[in-house]
Amino acid sequence: MSIQLPNDDESSEMSEINVTPLVDVMLVLLVVFIVTTPLLTQVVRVKLPKTEQTEPAPDKHIAILSINAQGEPQLDDKPVPLASLETELKALQERDPDISIQLHADKAAVFESVAKVMASAQRSGVGKLSFVTLQQ
Template identity: 75%
Template sequence: MSMHLPNDDEGGEMSEINVTPMVDVMLVLLIVFIVTAPLLTQVVKVELPKTEQTEPTPDKHVAILAVTAGGEAMLDDKPVPLPNLEGELQALQKRDPNISVQLQADRAAVFDSVAKVMTSAQRSGIGKLSFVTVEQ
């Protein structure tokens, strides 16, 4: 049986889809998304992992490069000004091509100082650079 409308000249069936309920559902979903999206974009708080304490291996091919809390560079317990650090590391590399540098940075050291020391080590040609940490 088909539905017959009085104004229908052709006498056919009504075959249109009513999209109003679908549009209503989509608008509700859009509003829910707009409301919840800002809640999902919070600052992610990351707790950095703690490391196990390791003792540096005694080796004659190791140099200790430290950055103090004040941002000063120390090479084998001798203070070295940052502008001269690259030259000191190059001389160290020429004396011992297999040299490995262990970087120790004080917790209170500004990252800018640590980055400058790392850049000096890279420019000087040091191929082995490791970071020394302590257990917390």
């Protein structure tokens, strides 16, 4: 078998494509995908317990703060102006430091009024504020 070298007097062009760099890039990408794919598909399967709806235990350290559809706050079914809500909540906490506030908001109430009531509760130093919703 003999190898023919191009002659100097013949001007011939090389018609082959060097694919070595392309194969190198493909192998590097393959390794990157193999390494990163398991990191993207981590799933923690947790079986959550199923329970029935229960009624909360009666607690004497609960105050109910409700907001009606017009955005007016009421503390334990007594209307309270928003300006004096903070002082009322401070007085409640002074009488009972373990008090927990349950917030009942009408679904037609504007969020701005709910946010103002929540801000008043935070400024008054309420440590336990919970939202009460109805089951659908």
